Amino acid sequence: MASVSPAEKRRLLSETPFFAAFPPAQRDALAAHLTERSHADGDTVFLRGDESTSLMIVASGRVALRLTSPQGREILLAILEPGEIFGEMSLLDGRGRSADAVAFGPCRLLSLDRRDMLPVLQDSPEACIRLLELLSTRLRRTSDQLEGVALMTLPSRLARLLLTLSETHGTRRNAEGEVLLPLALSQRDLGQLIGASREKVNLQLGRWSAEGLLRRQDGALVICDTEGLADIADIGAP
Numbered sequence: 001m002a003s004v005s006p007a008e009k010r011r012l013l014s015e016t017p018f019f020a021a022f023p024p025a026q027r028d029a030l031a032a033h034l035t036e037r038s039h040a041d042g043d044t045v046f047l048r049g050d051e052s053t054s055l056m057i058v059a060s061g062r063v064a065l066r067l068t069s070p071q072g073r074e075i076l077l078a079i080l081e082p083g084e085i086f087g088e089m090s091l092l093d094g095r096g097r098s099a100d101a102v103a104f105g106p107c108r109l110l111s112l113d114r115r116d117m118l119p120v121l122q123d124s125p126e127a128c129i130r131l132l133e134l135l136s137t138r139l140r141r142t143s144d145q146l147e148g149v150a151l152m153t154l155p156s157r158l159a160r161l162l163l164t165l166s167e168t169h170g171t172r173r174n175a176e177g178e179v180l181l182p183l184a185l186s187q188r189d190l191g192q193l194i195g196a197s198r199e200k201v202n203l204q205l206g207r208w209s210a211e212g213l214l215r216r217q218d219g220a221l222v223i224c225d226t227e228g229l230a231d232i233a234d235i236g237a238p
């Protein structure tokens with residue numbers, strides 16, 4: 001991949017929602033400190049416990065954040081899209097990474113050292129508030145995931161996940177009102193996001209397909225009945 005020019009770094013930072021609200025002079029100063037890395041699909045960006053403390057920005061492609069048990073079982077915490085940031089926890093507390101980050105397809109990342117970012121946070125209440133908002137959003141999602149695993153049935157967890165993905169991962173509606181989910185997520189990935197096995201996800205998608213709630217098309221999922229899925233997502237809690 002071609003390397004990112006200084007002008008491109010400034011542009012990328014201004015288009016990253018987290019940095020967009022920063023004063024332009026501060027943002028441009030930070031852009032000068034960005035370093036770039038490219039990763040092939042499946043590359044490890046870092047592992048849980050690693051000592052790195054920089055903030056990472058997804059410039060292109062996607063990154064999966066996950067936890068892996070010593071027995072090799074995995075939970076997918078999130079899949080990040082271009083413009084999203086990660087690594088803020090080690091940046092803030094200076095401790096080891098709290099999760100693994102893995103390239104989900106080829107991706108390009110920009111990173112900012114803790115020593116360049118901390119003075120900005122010390123000087124700018126706005127920047128601190130942006131970071132707190134981000135942490136709150138992540139905590140809310142994690143609470144939802146926890147609630148799903150502990151309190152909801154598999155169909156309602158899966159229905160809620162598909163609806164969330166519809167909102168967050170660039171879906172579009174066709175003339176019939178169907179929502180296309182062109183995401184390269186495997187059934188195993190979907191299972192990892194809701195704490196279920198690939199087999200159970202496969203079975204449930206098959207049932208919904210037979211019931212006309214969704215269908216598969218060229219590797220994508222097409223949600224034919226969003227309201228039906230929303231009903232399932234709501235009624236699943238015991």
Ligand code: CMP
Nearest residue numbers: 077078086087088089090097098099142
């Ligand atoms: P850090 O701990 O530096 O490295 C791993 C990153 O994964 C972490 O910062 C956050 O950016 C991100 N992360 C950790 N836990 C979660 C979570 N529950 N939901 C979303 N992102 C997370």
